[in-house]
Amino acid sequence: MKKIHLIVGARPNFMKIAPLYKEFQKYPDKFDIKLIHTGQHYDERMSKFFFDDLQMPVPDEYLEVGSGTHGQQTAKIMERYEEVLLNDKPELVIVAGDVNSTAACAIDAVKLHIPVGHLEAGLRSYNRAMPEEINRILTDSISDYLLTPSPDADENLLDEGIAKNKIYFVGNIMIDSLIQYKEKAEKSRILEKYDLYPSEFVLITLHRPSNVDKEKGLLTILNAFEKISKSIKLVFPIHPRTNKQIKVFGLEEKVKKMKNLLLTPPVGYYDFLKLQMEARFILTDSGGIQEESTFFGVPCLTLRPQTERPITITEGTNKLVKLETEDIIKEAKNILKGNIQKGKIPKYWDGHTAERIVEIFKNN
Ligand code: UD1
Ligand code: UDP
DSSP states (O other), X not given: OEEEEEEEOSHHHHHHHHHHHHHHHTOTTTEEEEEEEOOSSOSGGGTHHHHHHTTOOOOSEEOOOOOOOHHHHHHXXXXXXXXXHHHHOOSEEEEETTSHHHHHHHHHHHHTTOXXXXXXXXXXXXXXXXXXXXXXXXXXXXXXXXXXXXXXXXXXXXXXXXXXXXXXXXXXXXXXXXXXXXXHHHTOOHHHHTTOOTTSEEEEEOOOHHHHSSHHHHHHHHHHHHHHTTTSEEEEEOXXXXXXXXXXXXXXXXXXXXXXXXXXXXXXXXXXXXXXHHOSEEEEOOSHHHHHHHHHTOOEEEOSSOOSOTHHHXXXXXXXXOSOHHHHHHHHHHHHTTOOXXXXXXXTOSSOHHHHHHHHHXXX
């Protein structure tokens, strides 16, 4: 019986860990699985909603770390998770993605000589100003099982000198959840709730510090929204970081004045998938939404200078846009005119990634 910890902390972790948790549960004689929640995200709408939609049990350990500076948050996670590790002594720890909880728990584990598996290993934006890039590099460099979503990730790891026998191209685990819950999402009533019609709205999410933490950047984006909203409705489930920054910069009035901009609290997983499926296009700086929109074949404009998910551009429906009001408007108009990039679904984004991963651990 192998004792394994699965780590979640922030919103994008839940849909990556849920399919793996369920797949491991199919082999109760082989695996003893514990779910650990660091508490990096804690609002009901950033955490509990996902446990409900993804049909996940209450975590075995909840570390309640909350928000803070990078140093504070990372240190708190490390201090609290180390105690859990010392008491519980798992044989393997699996972390996902690139958030602070990912790197902090991986460091704790390797220092206690516990092997680490990294889901979504090998992605690189090559922009070290992004906190996530530091988390990716740190986590990959100390992990024993590098579970990659796309061939570019394998190449990045090999370029960094990581041994080939640690790298496993398993596919995109986030798409496992998407495929599993697509039917439920199709039945979501979110369109009726907000009086929306298919293809008659743009779906927006924003939360990168580089876009929302400086007034100039946020204004650049809101000015573009003002113009685009004259042609089509904008639906904007707002991330708590962005909500806070709009208040800090006193931009609430500007946002309220845009009659065709619908601001909502963050929405649950089924509702958000439904909004993605039905949107004319998506405007985002999220990592995962670039991938989900590629799966749905819905055009995506990513407000970033580069992406760690280049396959969403080369094979999918994603396009990068500069943080300039005119560029954002130009690209949006282009899509509204019908100039859209057709994409395909990348290899192993097929709903079977969790199975491929569990197969690795059954044999190791
Ligand atoms: C984090 C991740 C980011 C990921 C994003 C997904 C890091 C460094 N960043 O960014 O990679 O893309 O999650 O959503 O790990 N807050 C709340 N309620 C919550 C959580 C946060 O109000 O439940 C507010 C707090 O004011 C907090 C701020 O949001 O200070 C930022 O939260 P934090 O977890 O530090 O970073 P995110 O921007 O959420
Ligand atoms: N998501 C959601 N509700 C929202 C916004 C996002 O369910 O209001 C989902 C989205 O479908 C995807 C994940 O959250 O599965 C992406 O998380 P986020 O954008 O917060 O993080 P990132 O991927 O940028 O790290």
